[in-house]
Amino acid sequence: MNVRRSAAVLAATAVIGTAAPAVAADPSASPSPSVAIPEGLYGAGDPTYDGVWxxxxxxxxxxxxxxxPAAKAVDWLAGQQCANGSFAPFRADPAKACDSKTLVDTNSTAAAVQALSALGEHQAVVDKAETWLRSWQNKDGGWGYTPGGPSDANSTAVVIGALAASGLDPEKDVLRNGHSPYDALLDLALPCADGGGFAYQPDKKGKLAVNADATAAAVVGAAGLNMVTAQADDRGKGDCADGPADPEQAATNGAAYLAKAVRKDGYLKSALPGSEDQPDYGNTADAVVALAVRDGASAAREPLAWLEKNSAVWAKQSGPAAYAQLIIAAETAGADPRDFGGTDLVKELNALGPAPRKPATAAKADKDDDGSGNAVWWTVLAGLAAGAGVGMLLSGRNRKRHQ
Incomplete structure (x- = not known):
């Protein structure tokens, strides 16, 4: 769930499928996009590497x-799908068929599935994407960023979320060679002596190194949740414990690692070379979600408070994915995204794309309007009120709208 890949890293990952996720500002904030920005797309920056995400x-x-969301925004996303069901990070000309040069990936595809499933639109697109994702499941049960690439924690977690969103049980319904996606995550879990978190991928020698971003993703994935369904659990904080391979305990161990990582400063630090002392806003937002999902809202309180105080400039500079991450973190941990450190995150996000559709109730009221500025049902309500002896003048109505 992270705005984590710079353009250069994304390009490298799309080619070799083994680069660990970097942490960088959202490339959508680029001031000079190299392609025209489609009308339905959120953000004004270059979408080449992150449009679908x-x-x-x-x-x-x-x-x-x-x-x-605006219909044109939803339709734009659905229209990015290739004929085989996959998604690339961005297709400037969707009318042009995808070919062997189109660098499709599991992360873009899985994110699109989560979004379209939540909205209940373009089911045929969701079904094709699900079929494509399942066709590229690795023998260990997981997925890499590129189709067929070595499994990594981030990609496996986001695909788990996509398949769960489409109604599948990842543990029972999504098996390859007898291995489920959870088996792939467990292969990347470290023992408590090494931190108890998750690695992104094994290195060339097969060794695992704990990675905060991968850990946050894996904790949510191990719970069978996704960006739509993540909610705080009130079970309370758990301790790291080694033992038989078990997704639940591995997630608990991962949350314990994240809690320790944010304890000193309230945030996660950047993984980019040479920037160890810089805060990583996106990964911190992901940690909030993971901590809340596993240990409850109270466990996420400190990093959430840090984000409320410090993330406004980052979000403004980084673009729609950053605002979205903060909204998801706030929603998961029980904060108000419309008053997040004094910022209305929802309003700021809405302003970066086509205007949202009106709520269904407001749309119906407008349809019933008689053209005089008052709805037809105004008269009905006024008559009912008078008949009941209510001594008040109904002078119109207030409709709640999401900005």
């Missing part, structure tokens, strides 16, 4: 905030 997160965040 940022659009999916934006639609998910709006859905979680009870906002109906």
């Amino acid at each position: 940022r659009q999916s997160l934006a639609l998910i965040a709006q859905h979680r905030a009870d906002v109906r």
Whole structure:
């Protein structure tokens, strides 16, 4: 769930499928996009490497905030799908068929599935994407960023979320060679002596190194949740414990690692070379979600408070995916995304794309309007009120709208 890949890293990952996720500002904030920005796309920056990802997160965040995304925004996302069901990070000309040069990936595809499933639109697109994802499941049960690439924790987690969103049980319904996606995550879990978190991938020598971003993703994935369904669990904080391979305990161990990582400063630090002392806003938002999902809202309180105080400039500079991450974190941990450190995250996100559709109730009221500025049902309500002896003048109505 992270705005984590710079353009250069994304390009490298699409080619070799083994680069660990980097942490960087959202490339959608680029001031000089190299391609024309489609009308339905959120953000004004170059979408070459993150168009589908940022659009999916934006639609998910709006859905979680009870906002109906614009039809053109939803249609744009669905229209990015290739004929085989996959998604690339961005297709400037969707009318042109995908070919062997189209760098499709599991992360873009899975994010689109989560968004479209949540909205209940374009089911045929969701079904084709699900079939494509399942066709590229590795023998260990997981997925890599590129189709057929070595499994990594982030990709496996986001695909688990997509398949769960489409109604599948990842543990029982999604098996390859007898291995489920949870088996792939467990293969990347470290013992408590090494931190108890998750690695992104084994290195060239097969060794595992704990990675905070991969850990946050894996904790949510191990719970069978996704960006849409993540909610705080009130079970309370758990301790790291080694033992038989078990997704639940592995997730508990991962949350214990994240809790320790944010304890000193309230945030996760950047994994980019040379920037160890810099805060990583996106990964911190992911940690909030993981901590809340596993240990409850109270476990996420400190990093959430840090984000409320410090994330406004980052979000403004980074674009729609950043606002979406913050909305998802706030929603999961029980904060108000419309008053997040004094910022209305929902309003800021909505302003970066086509205006959302009106709520269904407001749309119906407008349809019933008689053209005089008052709805036809105004007269009906006034008559009912008078008949009941209510001594008040009904002078109109207020309709609640999501900005």
